[in-house]
Amino acid sequence: MNFNEILGNNKIKQDLQEIIDNNTISHSYMFVGIDGIGKKLIAKEFARKILCLNKQNQNCATCDSCIKFNSGNNPDFLEIFPDGNSIKIAQMREMQEKVYQKPIVSDKKVFIIDQVEKMTEEAQNSLLKTLEEPPEYMVIILITSNENKLLNTVKSRCIRINFTGLSKQDITKYAGAHQINIASQNLLEMCGGSIGKLEKINENIDDYNSLELATNKLIDGKLKNVVEEMNCFNILYESKEIIQDLLDYMTVLIYLHISKEKDYRQKFLNTIKLIEETKQRLNSNTNYDMSIDNLLFKIWEEFNENNSRS
Numbered sequence: 001m002n003f004n005e006i007l008g009n010n011k012i013k014q015d016l017q018e019i020i021d022n023n024t025i026s027h028s029y030m031f032v033g034i035d036g037i038g039k040k041l042i043a044k045e046f047a048r049k050i051l052c053l054n055k056q057n058q059n060c061a062t063c064d065s066c067i068k069f070n071s072g073n074n075p076d077f078l079e080i081f082p083d084g085n086s087i088k089i090a091q092m093r094e095m096q097e098k099v100y101q102k103p104i105v106s107d108k109k110v111f112i113i114d115q116v117e118k119m120t121e122e123a124q125n126s127l128l129k130t131l132e133e134p135p136e137y138m139v140i141i142l143i144t145s146n147e148n149k150l151l152n153t154v155k156s157r158c159i160r161i162n163f164t165g166l167s168k169q170d171i172t173k174y175a176g177a178h179q180i181n182i183a184s185q186n187l188l189e190m191c192g193g194s195i196g197k198l199e200k201i202n203e204n205i206d207d208y209n210s211l212e213l214a215t216n217k218l219i220d221g222k223l224k225n226v227v228e229e230m231n232c233f234n235i236l237y238e239s240k241e242i243i244q245d246l247l248d249y250m251t252v253l254i255y256l257h258i259s260k261e262k263d264y265r266q267k268f269l270n271t272i273k274l275i276e277e278t279k280q281r282l283n284s285n286t287n288y289d290m291s292i293d294n295l296l297f298k299i300w301e302e303f304n305e306n307n308s309r310s
Ligand SMILES: [Zn+2]
Pocket: 051, 052, 053, 054, 060, 061, 062, 063, 064, 065, 066, 067
């Protein structure tokens, strides 16, 4: 996949191309940004270009290195990702062994470590040693969506590149090209420029749509009683796997209503607070159905029985 086939982060792609063209490649980079915005795609394409034997052709696919790279067995390239929940010291030792073997096809070797935030501290300290004494041919690209988990000593050794979410236009373009049909502008907003999130939402599009319908009924005061409310919000009981995202979406919808209608009534603000509390409660393993019951009862009270003070 060439840079021009990857959406978004144009300035970064341009800068990386310049690094290749001017042959000013450093030993270590850190790609930082939320999930699903192309960090890994861009890192892999950067790696292919670094290793390519035919520097005149930006989109080369025919040199020995590119052929091997594209078929996933270039010996000068290694990708490391979490083994289970973490990247372990054993994986670092394995990598180090390869770091100190000279390149075979190209004059460089590239290592991508994905989700670096999942490295154990031991593994990070081991990585640090490699970053401190890199062989001249070595390039390491760290990828992370949560740099807070990284040792400062590791971060300070890398050239930091900040990735941003895709524009709404790019997201819409991607959706169009991949037969993703998300009609709701609110949902497109909810993606925050992340294609990963867009795809996740698309997988559960019916759930989001029915939640949007229910929330709008609530906001418009169209629910007659608490039983109807619970039926209407049935999706909250059914979609345990994505409940945190669904509750986030409910909050987004209420905020949108407040900002559009200039309707700052206390009941909306209280409801947002109730949703936030429920999210936390669900995180701490309380009874699932009871937490949702509780949320819907309290929302009902906010919207009806406490009308006098709202
Ligand atoms: Zn090539």
